Amino acid sequence: MKVNYYPINEAAAKLSKEMSSFSDYITGTATANYHLMIDNAAVQVEAAKKNVDPEYYGKIDAMFDRYAKKLADYINRDNEIGTRCPSVMIAGASNFPVRKKEKQIAAWRRNAEYYEMLQKYLQKILSIGSGGISSDDARAAEKLEVKLKDLQQQQELMKSVNAYYRKHKTLEGCPGISAETAERIKSSISNCYNRNTPPFEAWQLSNNNANIRRIKNRIEQLKAISAMTSDGWVFNGGRVELNKDANRIQLFYDEKPDADIRANLKSHGFRWAPSYGAWQRMLNENGIYAAKEVTKN
Numbered sequence: 571m572k573v574n575y576y577p578i579n580e581a582a583a584k585l586s587k588e589m590s591s592f593s594d595y596i597t598g599t600a601t602a603n604y605h606l607m608i609d610n611a612a613v614q615v616e617a618a619k620k621n622v623d624p625e626y627y628g629k630i631d632a633m634f635d636r637y638a639k640k641l642a643d644y645i646n647r648d649n650e651i652g653t654r655c656p657s658v659m660i661a662g663a664s665n666f667p668v669r670k671k672e673k674q675i676a677a678w679r680r681n682a683e684y685y686e687m688l689q690k691y692l693q694k695i696l697s698i699g700s701g702g703i704s705s706d707d708a709r710a711a712e713k714l715e716v717k718l719k720d721l722q723q724q725q726e727l728m729k730s731v732n733a734y735y736r737k738h739k740t741l742e743g744c745p746g747i748s749a750e751t752a753e754r755i756k757s758s759i760s761n762c763y764n765r766n767t768p769p770f771e772a773w774q775l776s777n778n779n780a781n782i783r784r785i786k787n788r789i790e791q792l793k794a795i796s797a798m799t800s801d802g803w804v805f806n807g808g809r810v811e812l813n814k815d816a817n818r819i820q821l822f823y824d825e826k827p828d829a830d831i832r833a834n835l836k837s838h839g840f841r842w843a844p845s846y847g848a849w850q851r852m853l854n855e856n857g858i859y860a861a862k863e864v865t866k867n
Contacts (some may be wrong), residue, residue, distance in 0.1 A: 576642035586652025609755045622699030711792040718785045732768040805865035819857040820848035
């Protein structure tokens with residue numbers, strides 16, 4: 571995959587550093603850190619592309635290029651904000667522009683929110699071609715098992731790459747990544763101020779691990795529903811059915827429920843299904859709990 575890097579304003583990075591620290595700025599540090607962030611993301615994208623149809627490659631590459639540009643915009647904006655007001659350590663407490671500093675901090679917070687949006691955008695890129703897996707799908711559990719395996723492999727890849735780098739201080743010959751990618755990361759790390767930075771940061775491992783836990787929970791829920799032996803229960807004025815084929819929990823009333831009951835059903839996530847003549851919602855633990863709540867005597 572061809573990776574494009576976008577310009578980083580080194581002058582702004584240098585001035586921002588000087589306005590917040592007494593240590594000297596090493597020319598090229600901001601650019602090198604940006605390249606390393608892009609290279610780390612590229613490794614994940616390359617791994618994700620192996621699991622999808624090649625027809626998606628063009629879309630993935632185009633979106634990744636936009637991500638690279640947006641990340642450069644974020645870094646440049648962050649450094650520009652840093653030039654607006656010096657730290658009290660540099661300027662001194664006498665006549666310090668407190669209001670100006672407050673505005674600067676607020677701007678940094680907004681830019682941090684932009685960064686969070688970028689990470690969600692990256693996750694969207696990584697999910698292209700895999701599609702969301704609906705619980706309605708008869709093969710949902712099977713598909714989720716495949717997705718879980720892919721996420722676990724990505725987790726192990728990131729951990730092994732970090733471990734290899736910590737041990738060898740290089741990615742040359744590292745299993746699981748291409749020589750081209752290893753060379754890009756090597757070039758970026760060599761220009762970084764902190765050369766001990768691992769290729770994959772803690773937040774990347776943490777986010778992927780959270781996705782693994784989420785998928786595991788969904789699989790457990792689907793298996794629990796599949797193992798249910800009960801078909802439902804009777805309540806005063808109707809019955810509840812666990813329709814596993816439709817993956818719905820359904821409420822059948824002997825007579826049309828009044829307005830208050832209908833409002834209560836809707837507030838608990840139930841919707842009228844004319845094709846079944848029932849009020850229904852997704853068959854899961856939350857759905858069963860909701861059915862018990864609305865059918866209380």
